[in-house]
Amino acid sequence: MSKREVYEQKAEKLLEPIVQEHDFELVDVEYVKEGGNWYLRAYIDKEGGITIDDCEIVSRAFGDVLDKDDFIEDSYILEVSSPGLGRPLKKEKDYARSIGKKLEIRTYRAVNEQKEFYGILTAYDSNSVTVKEEDGEEKTFQKDEIALIRLAFDF
Numbered sequence: 244m245s246k247r248e249v250y251e252q253k254a255e256k257l258l259e260p261i262v263q264e265h266d267f268e269l270v271d272v273e274y275v276k277e278g279g280n281w282y283l284r285a286y287i288d289k290e291g292g293i294t295i296d297d298c299e300i301v302s303r304a305f306g307d308v309l310d311k312d313d314f315i316e317d318s319y320i321l322e323v324s325s326p327g328l329g330r331p332l333k334k335e336k337d338y339a340r341s342i343g344k345k346l347e348i349r350t351y352r353a354v355n356e357q358k359e360f361y362g363i364l365t366a367y368d369s370n371s372v373t374v375k376e377e378d379g380e381e382k383t384f385q386k387d388e389i390a391l392i393r394l395a396f397d398f
Contacts (some may be wrong), residue, residue, distance in 0.1 A: 250274045250283070256305055257312060258285055267297065270326045271333060274319070281319035282385045283309075286326040293325040331393045338367040345375055347395040350388050360384075361395050 255272045262269040270286040287293055287301055302323040309321065332346075341364050348360045356393055362374030362382065372392065373383045 247274045253314055254283060254285070254309075257302075257308050260303055261301055261308070264286055264299070265300060266322060267293070267301065270330065270337075274315075281315075281317045282322055283315065283319050284322045284324070286324060286330070288326055298325070299322045328396060329393055331391055338364070338372070341394060342367075345392070345395040345397075346372075347393055348372070348389055349391040350376065350384065351390045352388065 247295045251272045251274050255269065258272065259269055267287045270288050271284075272286070273282075275282050275284070285301065285305065288296065289297070294362070302321060305323065306321055332341060344364055345361060346364050348362075350358050350360070352358070354360075360361070360374065360376070360382065362376040362380045364372065365375050365381065366373040369386075371383050371385050372389065373381055375381050
């Protein structure tokens with residue numbers, strides 16, 4: 244397991260009680276380097292959406308816990324935010340919540356000269372995702388072939 248994965252898992256364990264205390268959902272935690280800086284990002288959500296005040300509450304409480312349990316060696320910037328509308332589906336609960344909804348799928352390699360697909364999520368498992376396209380055809384994608392999968396929005 245990489246240092247990044249260890250940090251993300253430990254941060255998730257520390258953050259989960261804080262998020263649950265406020266009836267929020269912990270969507271994801273990531274530890275990434277961008278432009279020479281390390282970022283520890285926590286994405287939270289709730290029914291009706293997350294506000295800036297919600298992010299501030301979690302950030303302050305999580306910051307206090309991180310100060311006590313100083314497990315990250317590098318200096319980093321802590322960010323707590325909403326995952327946004329275009330967030331990718333990552334966890335089992337994301338797929339479960341998206342059954343019956345329209346998804347956008349982008350594949351690494353072209354399938355029938357196409358890399359972008361839209362369809363209603365009809366089934367998923369640990370290895371694959373099945374969508375029903377507008378023409379009624381069902382397509383199954385292996386998860387390791389998918390570069391991006393998220394809810395599709397018609398604006």
